[in-house]
Amino acid sequence: MHAFPTDYDQYAATYAWTRWAVPWVVEPLARVVDGLPSGAAVLDVGCGTGNYARALSEHRADIVCAGFDISKPMLREAAARPSRARFVVGDASRAFPCRDRVVGLAFAVDVIHHIERLATFFVEAARVREWARSVWEAYASQQDLARAWMRAAIAGVSSRR
Numbered sequence: 001m002h003a004f005p006t007d008y009d010q011y012a013a014t015y016a017w018t019r020w021a022v023p024w025v026v027e028p029l030a031r032v033v034d035g036l037p038s039g040a041a042v043l044d045v046g047c048g049t050g051n052y053a054r055a056l057s058e059h060r061a062d063i064v065c066a067g068f069d070i071s072k073p074m075l076r077e078a079a080a081r082p083s084r085a086r087f088v089v090g091d092a093s094r095a096f097p098c099r100d101r102v103v104g105l106a107f108a109v110d111v112i113h114h115i116e117r118l119a120t121f122f123v124e125a126a127r128v129r130e131w132a133r134s135v136w137e138a139y140a141s142q143q144d145l146a147r148a149w150m151r152a153a154i155a156g157v158s159s160r161r
């Protein structure tokens with residue numbers, strides 16, 4: 001699949017005040033986090049402005065939450081809000097900025113339609129996992145998912161012309 005262009009660098013400030021962690025995404029993630037031991041690491045892949053890493057670090061104070069994203073402006077917005085979560089730059093189509101087998105849960109919300117190399121994404125997610133946890137990808141609604149795949153498909157077709 002070919003990644004379609006995004007404007008998250010330009011959109012970061014607007015994203016920061018128009019998007020937040022929605023309960024129907026946080027709740028299932030929080031249930032997985034509840035099963036992790038104290039001190040476990042949670043990785044938010046394509047964390048954007050950090051909404052979900054922040055929400056999970058508030059949900060459980062004894063876990064370590066980190067997020068990475070390809071967009072520095074999105075990460076600046078993430079770092080601008082008080083949080084115990086840490087944010088770094090990284091490309092989820094390439095090597096995750098993370099050592100082997102240190103992560104209790106890796107998840108991505110509304111991200112994989114941007115990923116140029118999905119195989120690398122899943123190989124990296126498996127590499128960093130400490131236990132056999134699943135990788136999550138959540139969308140706000142089925143309509144959002146359909147729209148995301150539609151955009152990716154259209155971009156894929158146009159790039160082959």
Ligand SMILES: C[S@@+](CC[C@H](N)C(=O)[O-])C[C@H]1O[C@@H](n2cnc3c(N)ncnc32)[C@H](O)[C@@H]1O
Binds near residue numbers: 052
């Ligand atoms: C719709 S936003 C979702 C942000 C966050 N997960 C959330 O739900 O609020 C998509 C994010 O994916 C990031 N992104 C796109 N391609 C990426 C890549 N190859 N590696 C890491 N992040 C990427 C964008 O910069 C953007 O922050």
